[in-house]
Structures are given as structure tokens and as C-alpha cells.
Amino acid sequence: MKEIRQEYLTGERPLFKGEHLKIYDTIFTDGESPLKESHDIELYGSMFKWKYPLWYSKNIIAEDCTWFEMGRAGVWYTDDITVKNAIIEAPKNFRRCHNVNLQNVDFPNAAETLWHCDGITMERVTARGDYFAMNSRNLKLQDFQLVGNYSFDGVKNMEIRHARLLSKDAFWNSENVTVYDSFLSGEYLGWNAKNLTLINCTIESLQGLCYIENLVMKNCRLLNTTLAFEYSTVDVEIEGKIGSVMNPAGGSIRADYIGELIMEKDRVNPEKTVITCRTDHMEDQMAV
Structure with missing residues (x-):
């Protein structure tokens, strides 16, 4: 898998249709849909600061990552995603997804989160909304x-x-x-x-x-x-x-x-x- 480390990615769809990537300590900001239609992606210690980061994606692992408030509607129409040790400040996350695994995740603004999903497991999750x-x-x-x-x-x-x-x-x-x-x-x-x-x-x-x-x-x-x-x-x-x-x-x-x-x-x-x-x-x- 190709590795991406400590990048600061801006603009529309910087990794559109990305595949087989390991992404470390990278910030996605000032641009919508950075990983739209991606698959087989691993994210570690990375941050989402703008909208719609993971739409129509498949086979995603995100550990020690952060969704800031403007990373709203962050994960929609995505299948087979695991999120561990995360703070997801953005509302309206996880919509019409399949096979969502959340472990040790905090949703301080969980309004309208996890709508119309199928196959959800959660361990040690806190939410407000x-x-x-x-x-x-x-x-x-x-x-x-x-x-x-x-x-x-x-x-x-x-x-x-x-x-x-x-x-x-x-x-x-x-x-x-x-x-x-x-x-x-x-x-x-x-x-x-x-x-x-x-x-x-x-x-x-x-x-x-x-x-x-x-x-x-x-x-x-x-x-x-x-x-x-x-x-x-x-x-x-x-x-x-x-x-x-x-x-x-x-x-x-x-x-x-x-x-x-x-x-x-x-x-x-x-x-x-x-x-x-x-x-x-x-x-x-x-x-x-």
C-alpha cells in the first residue's frame, strides 16, 4: 500500500478515488469530499476539517482520528468502516452506511447521526445529540x-x-x-x-x-x-x-x-x- 505522511491537503477531492492507501498524521481542510469514492484506505492520527470526507467509500479503517465541527456529514453511503479512538465533533455523521464498527468514539455533537444504517457495532461510545x-x-x-x-x-x-x-x-x-x-x-x-x-x-x-x-x-x-x-x-x-x-x-x-x-x-x-x-x-x- 502506498503511504502518505504528514500532508496538509486542501481543495476539492484531493484523493478522489484513492485506493490502497495508508495515510498518517494528515490534515484534510478547505475542500469538500477529499476521499470520495475511495476504497481500501487506512487512516492513522489524521484530521478532517471540512465537509463530506468519506462518501461512497469501502473498506476503511480510521484510528486516532478527529472529525472537527466542519467535517460534517462526514461518512455517507460508505460500507465496511471501522473507527477506533476518535473524537467526531461533526454532526450528521454516518448516513446510509453498511457494516459500521465504532470503538472508543466520542460524539460531542451527534445530532442526526447514524441514520438509515445497517449493521452497526459500538463499544465504549458516548454521544450527545x-x-x-x-x-x-x-x-x-x-x-x-x-x-x-x-x-x-x-x-x-x-x-x-x-x-x-x-x-x-x-x-x-x-x-x-x-x-x-x-x-x-x-x-x-x-x-x-x-x-x-x-x-x-x-x-x-x-x-x-x-x-x-x-x-x-x-x-x-x-x-x-x-x-x-x-x-x-x-x-x-x-x-x-x-x-x-x-x-x-x-x-x-x-x-x-x-x-x-x-x-x-x-x-x-x-x-x-x-x-x-x-x-x-x-x-x-x-x-x-
């Missing part, structure tokens, strides 16, 4: 942290382990999502999802977990989670208290006790939901 990973599919996340609303809208086939999400409206319209050993905080969690499973999770959510088809929760805790499960079909096992439950569509709910149970007979059939409390403490019940 709204609409993260919308409509992507086949994701595996480990040791992930996110601060940003409307995350994972429309995702399909995702597994998350050891995450902390501060995210209003997370997992809306999602399908086949399983979350293990994680902390989730944000209003209206999971609305309109299908096959959402939460295992060993702690959740804080106003009016969360509603309008879900097949919600499964095992060994979870609900902190200040109120008006939960409205119109959801549920198989739920909660350690401790549930603040309030409203109009589940059917299934089973098990908890130590429920602060308030609202079952409106003109909206749901209460007989379709089996509720088991492990203590006699039930603060208020209402069925009308």
Missing part, C-alpha cells in the same frame, strides 16, 4: 452513553448492554429491541414499539412504555415512572413499586405494589390483564 440512529437496523451496543432526545426512532433488531440513556421519546416505532443492565431516563419511553425487552434495567419515565405490542420486562426497577403501560400488551416483572399503571391492553404485571391503578372499562378490558402485587400495599385503585 438528538435523533441518534434513526431508522437503522441490526445494531449491537456495549458500554454506550447518550444524552439526546428522540433516539433510536424506527430502529429494528438492536441489542444494547450496559448503557446510560438520558433520552426523551427513545425507541419510538422500534422493533425487536433488547436492552440489558442499563439506565434509561426520559418521558414517553418506547411508544409504538413492537417486541421491546428490558432486562435488569432501571427506568425513570413519565407516561412511559405505552402503545407497545409485546413489552417484556424482567427484574427491572421503575423510579418515578407514572401512567405506565397504556394500551400495551405486557409481560412485566418489577422489583419494588410502580408509581401508577394506566389501561394496559393485556398480559401480566408483577410488582411489590402499585401506587395507582387506573382501568377504564370503556377503553380496555380489565380482565385481560393479570396484576400480582407481592405486598398488600395498594395506595389507590380506580376502575371506571
Whole structure:
């Protein structure tokens, strides 16, 4: 492979259609699309300071690299890319890509990042920004942290382990999502999802977990989670208290006790939901 070292590259498409390159400690600036339509590229310690650096590319490795704020929309329509030990300050990164592997990556401005991608693995990734990973599919996340609303809208086939999400409206319209050993905080969690499973999770959510088809929760805790499960079909096992439950569509709910149970007979059939409390403490019940 040809090597490029410590270059300062400017202008439009300086390495257009580049192939079989090892690029070290190089700065790409003041010019769009420097590596457009490239393939079999390895980047080490390099920096992207302008727009659209990797579009329509294939077989990319980037280690110890930096995307500055104006390196926005940096990786689109690119397949088989691995990014390790990176800061990606630019928003709107990774769009319609296949086989994306991110390890030890920080996204301080992750707005509209990882949209419509297929085949994503992430380890030790942190992100801040709204609409993260919308409509992507086949994701595996480990040791992930996110601060940003409307995350994972429309995702399909995702597994998350050891995450902390501060995210209003997370997992809306999602399908086949399983979350293990994680902390989730944000209003209206999971609305309109299908096959959402939460295992060993702690959740804080106003009016969360509603309008879900097949919600499964095992060994979870609900902190200040109120008006939960409205119109959801549920198989739920909660350690401790549930603040309030409203109009589940059917299934089973098990908890130590429920602060308030609202079952409106003109909206749901209460007989379709089996509720088991492990203590006699039930603060208020209402069925009308």
C-alpha cells in the first residue's frame, strides 16, 4: 500500500478515488469530499476539517482520528468502516452506511447521526445529540452513553448492554429491541414499539412504555415512572413499586405494589390483564 505522511491537503477531492492507501498524521481542510469514492484506505492520527470526507467509500479503517465541527456529514453511503479512538465533533455523521464498527468514539455533537444504517457495532461510545440512529437496523451496543432526545426512532433488531440513556421519546416505532443492565431516563419511553425487552434495567419515565405490542420486562426497577403501560400488551416483572399503571391492553404485571391503578372499562378490558402485587400495599385503585 502506498503511504502518505504528514500532508496538509486542501481543495476539492484531493484523493478522489484513492485506493490502497495508508495515510498518517494528515490534515484534510478547505475542500469538500477529499476521499470520495475511495476504497481500501487506512487512516492513522489524521484530521478532517471540512465537509463530506468519506462518501461512497469501502473498506476503511480510521484510528486516532478527529472529525472537527466542519467535517460534517462526514461518512455517507460508505460500507465496511471501522473507527477506533476518535473524537467526531461533526454532526450528521454516518448516513446510509453498511457494516459500521465504532470503538472508543466520542460524539460531542451527534445530532442526526447514524441514520438509515445497517449493521452497526459500538463499544465504549458516548454521544450527545438528538435523533441518534434513526431508522437503522441490526445494531449491537456495549458500554454506550447518550444524552439526546428522540433516539433510536424506527430502529429494528438492536441489542444494547450496559448503557446510560438520558433520552426523551427513545425507541419510538422500534422493533425487536433488547436492552440489558442499563439506565434509561426520559418521558414517553418506547411508544409504538413492537417486541421491546428490558432486562435488569432501571427506568425513570413519565407516561412511559405505552402503545407497545409485546413489552417484556424482567427484574427491572421503575423510579418515578407514572401512567405506565397504556394500551400495551405486557409481560412485566418489577422489583419494588410502580408509581401508577394506566389501561394496559393485556398480559401480566408483577410488582411489590402499585401506587395507582387506573382501568377504564370503556377503553380496555380489565380482565385481560393479570396484576400480582407481592405486598398488600395498594395506595389507590380506580376502575371506571
